[in-house]
Amino acid sequence: MAEAVDGCVRxxxxxxxxxxxxxxxxxxxxxxxxxxxxxxxxxxxxxxxFLTSPDFEADNRLAVDEAAALGAACLVMVxxxxxxxxxxxxxxxxxxxxxxxxxxxxxxxxxxxxxxxERGVRLALEPLHPVYCADxxxxxxxxxxxxxxxxxxxETVGVVIDTFHxxxxxxxxxxIARAGAEGRIASYQVCDFLSxxxxxxxxxxxxxxxxxxxxGSLTGAVTAAGYAGDVEVEIFNADVWAADPDDVVSTMxxxxxxxxxxx
Amino acid sequence: MAEAVDGCVRxxxxxxxxxxxxxxxxxxxxxxxxxxxxxxxxxxxxxxxFLTSPDFEADNRLAVDEAAALGAACLVMVxxxxxxxxxxxxxxxxxxxxxxxxxxxxxxxxxxxxxxxERGVRLALEPLHPVYCADxxxxxxxxxxxxxxxxxxxETVGVVIDTFHxxxxxxxxxxIARAGAEGRIASYQVCDFLSxxxxxxxxxxxxxxxxxxxxGSLTGAVTAAGYAGDVEVEIFNADVWAADPDDVVSTMxxxxxxxxxxx
Numbered sequence: 001m002a003e004a005v006d007g008c009v010r011x012x013x014x015x016x017x018x019x020x021x022x023x024x025x026x027x028x029x030x031x032x033x034x035x036x037x038x039x040x041x042x043x044x045x046x047x048x049x050f051l052t053s054p055d056f057e058a059d060n061r062l063a064v065d066e067a068a069a070l071g072a073a074c075l076v077m078v079x080x081x082x083x084x085x086x087x088x089x090x091x092x093x094x095x096x097x098x099x100x101x102x103x104x105x106x107x108x109x110x111x112x113x114x115x116x117x118e119r120g121v122r123l124a125l126e127p128l129h130p131v132y133c134a135d136x137x138x139x140x141x142x143x144x145x146x147x148x149x150x151x152x153x154x155e156t157v158g159v160v161i162d163t164f165h166x167x168x169x170x171x172x173x174x175x176i177a178r179a180g181a182e183g184r185i186a187s188y189q190v191c192d193f194l195s196x197x198x199x200x201x202x203x204x205x206x207x208x209x210x211x212x213x214x215x216g217s218l219t220g221a222v223t224a225a226g227y228a229g230d231v232e233v234e235i236f237n238a239d240v241w242a243a244d245p246d247d248v249v250s251t252m253x254x255x256x257x258x259x260x261x262x263x
Numbered sequence: 264m265a266e267a268v269d270g271c272v273r274x275x276x277x278x279x280x281x282x283x284x285x286x287x288x289x290x291x292x293x294x295x296x297x298x299x300x301x302x303x304x305x306x307x308x309x310x311x312x313f314l315t316s317p318d319f320e321a322d323n324r325l326a327v328d329e330a331a332a333l334g335a336a337c338l339v340m341v342x343x344x345x346x347x348x349x350x351x352x353x354x355x356x357x358x359x360x361x362x363x364x365x366x367x368x369x370x371x372x373x374x375x376x377x378x379x380x381e382r383g384v385r386l387a388l389e390p391l392h393p394v395y396c397a398d399x400x401x402x403x404x405x406x407x408x409x410x411x412x413x414x415x416x417x418e419t420v421g422v423v424i425d426t427f428h429x430x431x432x433x434x435x436x437x438x439i440a441r442a443g444a445e446g447r448i449a450s451y452q453v454c455d456f457l458s459x460x461x462x463x464x465x466x467x468x469x470x471x472x473x474x475x476x477x478x479g480s481l482t483g484a485v486t487a488a489g490y491a492g493d494v495e496v497e498i499f500n501a502d503v504w505a506a507d508p509d510d511v512v513s514t515m516x517x518x519x520x521x522x523x524x525x526x
Contacts, residue, residue: 082475088459096477098430131394133431134458134475144433167361168396170407195397196351199462212345212397214359 001026003245005038011249015041015230017187023066032069043230044124044160044187045072050080051108052101052138060112067121073229074124074186075116076160079105081135087202088135101138106148109157117156124186125149126160129168131201142166142175149184158186161222162234164193164205167213173221180225188222189232190215190260198238205236208255219263231260264289266508268301274512278304278493280450281333283326291332298333306493307387307423307450308335313343314371315364315401323375330384336492337387337449338379339423342368342402350398350465364401369411372420380419387449388412389423392431394464405429405438412447421449424485425497427456427468430476436484443488451485452495453478453523461501468499471518482526494523 001022008016016035023031023045035042048063050056067075081087082101084094095101109123116123125145128137139145142159149157159179166172179185192211197204208215219231233252240248264285271279279298286294286308298305311326313319330338344350345364347357358364372386379386388408391400402408405422412420422442429435442448455474460467471478482494496515503511 085458085475091458091475094475096475097480098477099480102433129394130392130431131460131464134456140431141433168393168403170365170404193397195348195354197394197464201394201460201464212348212354212357212359214361217360217362 001031001034005034005040007245007249008040009038011246011253013040013249015043015232017044017046017232017234018042018070018072019046020063020066023070028066028069035070041230042070042072043232044074044076045070046076047078047126048075048112048123049078049137051077051105051112052080052083054083056080056108057111060108061115064112064116064119064121064123068119072121074122074158074160076124076126076187078126078128079137079139081133081138085135098133098138102144105138109148109152113152113156117153122155122158122186124158124160126162127165129165141169141171142179143171146175146179146182146184149182154183158184160187160189161185162189162191163213163215163218164189164191167193167218172218176218176221176225180222180227185222185225185227185229187229187232188219188227189234190219190256191233191235194237203236203238205234207235207237207240207251208233208259215259216263219260223263231256264294264297268297268303270508270512271303272301274509274516276303276512278306278495280307280309280495280497281305281335282309283329286329286333291329295332304493305333305335306495307337307339308333309339309497310341310389311338311375311386312341312400314340314368314375315343315346317346319343319371320374323371324378327375327379327382327384327386331382335384337385337421337423339387339389339450341389341391342400344396344398344401348398361396361401365407368401372411372415376415376419380416385418385421385449387421387423389425390428392428404432404434405442406434409438409442409445409447412445417446421447423450423452424448425452425454426476426478426481427452427454430456430481435481439481439484439488443485443490448485448488448490448492450492450495451482451490452497453482453519454496454498457500466499466501468497470498470500470503470514471496471522478522479526482523486526494519
């Protein structure tokens with residue numbers, strides 16, 4: 001955490017997206033102090049969710065509390081896959097009822113949204129690429145996320161637009177416009193979709209420009225939809241993780257300038 | 264080919280879906296004779312497509328001719344990915360303009376549909392799971408396939424509903440109903456979506472019951488939509504391919520009876 005915060009400061013990045021396990025490892029109070037002293041905005045806390053599990057409630061309330069303490073712009077919600085499916089593990093007893101799993105997400109949101117509203121935390125529903133529908137998120141499209149958010153105030157429930165997850169969607173441009181019109185874009189995240197995918201699809205993300213995504217059109221649509229918040233670069237990639245952090249940030253900044261900024 | 268045809272006959276299967284490279288290896292005339300003498304229906308010929316390539320035309324006309332000669336119920340069209348992307352190979356010069364690639368598919372279809380109509384061949388547009396959007400098919404949803412088919416007579420351009428590709432789609436039930444109402448269901452294909460996926464996502468298909476798909480609800484929707492044609496079992500899976508063919512067919516029949524038939 002200290003290294004990441006320091007890297008942001010040295011490279012002139014004004015905001016950082018935090019992951020809960022790193023916050024826990026550092027300690028919540030110490031993290032609040034670290035990012036506060038560094039003058040960084042917390043663009044998001046990642047992640048709450050897995051709402052399709054029966055025991056979703058306690059940990060998500062805790063995640064909301066942490067997001068409030070950190071002053072995070074939103075709490076990213078990865079809603080979970082089919083009940084019983086554990087990412088990376090062989091199938092045991094599972095439910096194959098996808099509409100029911102989606103209904104459970106809506107029910108869980110009804111429990112959590114009032115709690116988030118009380119604490120001034122914005123829940124950000126993240127549609128994940130359909131390749132993760134079984135094991136990580138039954139929320140597969142931006143349109144679906146916006147339908148799910150509709151009953152709540154935009155400042156309480158928004159959506160995450162992550163290029164990796166939405167680039168393929170035939171309805172993506174109209175749904176980005178809709179997300180903007182409804183005031184629900186809580187975060188814009190960028191990373192590329194690699195082709196061919198590596199053996200572990202979870203790590204199939206790449207530095208912008210290394211894959212197949214047209215960042216100009218998607219970023220232009222998000223900007224045209226009125227989003228003026230932080231842009232988060234989120235790359236799950238074994239090579240990126242193994243590389244020198246300063247090199248990664250330098251490359252990221254260069255790619256950001258050439259592919260994202262001004263689009 | 265001879266072994267596959269013989270296996271169908273011995274196991275009481277009434278129809279077979281053929282792949283073009285196997286037909287070519289056996290010889291077209293000889294294949295026509297083999298399936299004819301065996302009394303099998305050809306449920307589909309797989310595959311035409313890759314319409315996003317500039318040189319799509321000659322090979323697709325040939326595929327139409329082959330489908331006509333075989334009396335195939337349809338010619339499955341896998342429409343191709345982003346121009347320049349080659350499945351399994353590192354990215355070279357590619358186009359990242361996805362809307363343009365999708366427009367090229369529509370233009371190519373306008374060239375091929377009249378040719379198919381003249382020869383009495385039904386083109387069957389197959390939406391592929393979005394994980395293949397970059398390298399195999401920019402056609403990602405059933406709704407998109409139906410929109411693309413709309414300008415043509417249903418007997419000339421239909422759609423394939425493959426459980427592996429569509430199971431995650433929040434709109435799948437309404438689009439299956441629409442496909443039926445529009446008379447466009449050319450083939451119903453079943454196989455399961457494995458979780459976790461194997462290293463090569465192309466081979467992430469499993470025998471029905473081995474993955475996460477609820478075959479009852481999808482099959483029920485296809486049946487309710489009026490489809491009464493052959494159901495094709497199509498499984499890309501290294502273990503299935505390596506197993507004894509008679510065992511595979513026996514398992515397939517048992518799973519078909521328990522999971523598909525009567526749904």
